[in-house]
Amino acid sequence: MAYDLDDTIAAVATAPGGAARGIVRLSGPRVVECLATCFLPTQSQMNLAEIRQACVISGEFRVGDLELVLPCELFLWPNERSYTRQPTAELHTIGAPPLLDAVLQTACSCGARLAEPGEFTLRAFLAGRLDLTQAEAVLGVIDARGQQDLRNALQQLAGGLSQPLMELREQLMQILAELEAGLDFVEEDIEFISQDRLRRSLAEARHVVATTLEPMVSRRGASLLPRVVLVGPPNTGKSSLFNALLVLSASGSSAPPAIVSEKSGTTRDYLTAVVELGGAVCEIVDTAGEEDVVSEQTIRHAAQDMTGAQRRRADLLVRCTEVRVARPADMDQLLVHTKADLRQSKMDPAEQGYACSSVTKAGLHELEQEIGRRLTESASAAGSVVASTAARCGESLRRADRALSQAAKLVDQGDGEELIAAEIRIGLQELGQVVGAVYTDDILDRIFRQFCIGK
DSSP, rough: OOOTTOOOOOEOOOOOSOOSEEEEESSSSSSSHTTTTTEESSSSSEEEEEGGEEEEEEEEEEETTTEEEEEEEEEEOSSSSSSSSSSSEEEOOOOOOOHHHHHHHHHTTOOOOOOOOHHHHHHHHHTTTHHHHHHHHOOOOOOOOOHHHHHHHHHHHHTTTHHHHHHHHHHHHHHHHHHHHHHHHHSSSSSSSSSSHHHHHHOOOOHHHHHHHHHHHHTTTTTTTOOOEOOOOHHHHHHHHEEEEEETTTTOOOOEEEOSSSTTTTSSSSEEEEETTTTEEEEEEEOOOOOOOOOSSHHHHHHHHHHHHHHHHEEEEEEEESOOSSSOOSSSSEEOOOOOOSSOOOTTTTSSEEOOTTTOOHHHHHHHHHHHHHHHHHHHHSSSOOHHHHHHHHHHHHHHHHHHHHHHHHHTTOHHHHHHHHHHHHHHHHHHHHHHHOOHHHHHHHTTTTSSSTT
8 A cells, every 4th residue: 555645634533423522633744734724713813824833723614515614623733743743733623423524524625635544653653753563552552452451552652562672673783783893804803792792692682582572472362352261060050140240241241141041951052242340351151061971963962062162262261160169170260159149158268269149149249350350460461562563573573583593503603703793684684673673565554454544
């Protein structure tokens, strides 16, 4: 996709749907010229072309096709001190979608064009305002499905990923410069960098790359929602618990409830729903009761196969039981004593897990918070890298690590500095692709086409 940075672009920058306020954003060299024909400042003597610093101007926007005037506030950055490092403006007005569309059409008729997906952030990247990992973090903020995703994206946006890699590239370029200086003066008895320092620097570089790569490996597949799978014997209240958690969910899931019955084995297939539990968005799965099945050619056997498959895909297993268990067989599972309203006595302190009732709702809030806590801890342990960054950069970091490892091996073998320098150049090339110092149009298109228009 070809991008013309000399165009003035415009788009609705707020989410679809009605609101008290909506925003139309413009960026490009002709922003002020475009607005001069359709925005009327309250102070009629004000000339937009004479403004030299960022400001907020109250006024009215003249919508051409509708022949009406909307109350409007103009946020204007007339110089390079903007997000895109181009003249930029935001028109804040009534957030009705038809009106915002009319404002956008008017702006386009005055010299702007409709922005492509991610084009505002792309301009910020090309202007050096962001690197590629920070641009991907912008998308991570937009697509965050929970508090942990949002924290990860904000940390990456603040430079938590790119800063150490930028510093590493500077260090490697310094080492490369000293190696190449030695090659230029190979006939002179001058040592620009000692073998010990070279060995130590390469070891430190490999440590930085390994530290950066580890959360990316852990983040593999993390773009999918974590799965909370309810398992246990038949008729232990799994489906009732599934329905109760749907009702409790802050996300207001519209998934159909599971069928419940006093008859054992009601659930044959598995049922899923997206919910928010304890601040963590997840997919909860109700499964058929676990039981031994002799014949393989039965529906019950197929149900057990599906339950086993869901159990293997679980990020958190919630084991439901009616009997008293002093200690679960697998400590990674979350043990839930269902049908607490039918128990004759209170839960003994020696018993593990949570006592819940889908009828009285007792214990459900505590269970919800524990599920959220475990999922948040698991996501945090998986690393603070946006999923799209992990998918794009993982292989580049692995190649950089291989190149630096080979360079260290050449140092230990006492091989020529020209071979060591060649491996370091490969490492620099790969690190440059991660932060965006080295890129192609295909890479940019693949990243920014995932954005929505207006970002």
